[in-house]
Amino acid sequence: MDALVNKRIKQVLKGDQHAYSDIVSLYQQKVYQVCFRMLNNQHEAEDIAQEAFIRAYTNLHTFDLERKFSTWLFRIATNLCIDRIRKKKPDYYLDAEVTGTDGLDLYSQISSNDRLPEEEVERMELQERIQYEISCLPDKYRMVIILKYIEELPLQEISDVLDMPLGTVKTRIHRGREALRKQLSNL
C-alpha cells in the first residue's frame, strides 16, 4: 500500500491534483474515526477530518517519502483535533500545566463533575456507551486510548504520531486504562 501511496503523492506533486482523491479514499475512514472519537461530534469531526486532508495536501512537498504517510497524516489530524478542543476550552493551557505532574487528580475532577446520572448511562446501548465512556476520558488519555485500541497502532507509532517519548505514551495508556476501569467499575 505504501508503494501505491508514494506513487500517488509523486503524481500530486507533479501537479495532478486528481491523484489526491485516491489518497483521501484510502485514509478517510481512519482519519474520520480518530476525529469523531476525539471530538465526539459528527459535524466537527467531518470538518476537522477534511481540514486534515487539505493541510496534508498543501504541505505535501514537505512530506518525507521515506516515512510512513499514515503517521504523518495522523499527526496533522491529531494536532487539529487538539487545537479544536483547545479553542473550545480557554483553560486548556491550565490543564496542560497540571498534566506536567501527571496525576490522576485531574481525571477524578473532570469525571465526577461531568458524568451523566448513572441511570441514564445504564440505559445506553453498547456502542453509545462506549463512545460516552471514551468521551469522559481526559483529552490526553483519550487520544492514546483511541490510537491504541480503536486504530490499533503499535506503541512506537503512537509515539511518532504524537511526537512524544515512548515512555510518556505508555504512562498515558496506563493511566487511561485505569481511568476507564474506574469509570466502568460498576458495569
Next chain:
Amino acid sequence: MSTCPEHIVQYMHEYLDGDISREHEQELRAHMQNCKDCQKHMQELTSTIAFVKSAAVIEVPPNFVEQVMQRLPKRKMRSGVQRWLRRHPFLVAAAMFCIFMSASLFSGYKNDQEFSVTKQPNLQVEGQTVIVPEGKTVKGDIVVKNGDIVVKGAVDGNITVINGKYMASTANVTGQIEEVDEVFEWLWYKIKSNAKSAWSFIDKNE
C-alpha cells in the same frame, strides 16, 4: 489491597502492553496467586480493554472524498505562470532578452541578495539558516529571504521562503508554506511591467 506493593499494578500494565520482563512477570504471577484484589484489578483491566475494542467502525459521512477535493486550494500562481510561458515562448524569450540587456534592471536585482528574516522570538539563526528549535513555538508569520528555514518546533502562522528551502519532516505549521524562487518571480514582474517595450521590440524585428 492497601498491603499490595505499588509496583504490582505497574507490572499489570507492562503485561498488558506485552513488554513485561521475565522477572516482573514471575513476581506478578506469584503475587496474584494469593491476592484476590489484584486478580480482580487485572480482570477489570482486561474487560475494560475488551469493552473499548468492541467499538464499532465509524462510518465516514457520504461524499467525504468529493468534499475534500472541492475544498483543495486551486493550483498555485506559479504553475499558471508556467503554463503562460509555455504558450508564449517567443514573447518570453524576447522579454527576457530585453531585461537581461538592461543593465540598470539587473543591478537593481543584485542589490537584493542579502539574507534577512522576520524578527520573531524563539528563532535561531545559524549562518543563512533559520531554525525553529524543537519544543519552541513561533507565533506569527516568518519571511526568510536568501536563506533556508528548518522547522523542528512549531509555527503558528505562515512561512514564506524567498530564494531558499523549507525543511521539516512533519507539518507543525498552522499556516501556508510558500517557497518563492525570486529570480523567476522577479523576471515575471519585470516582464509584466516591461510588456510595452517588449512588444515594440518584437514589432521592430518582425
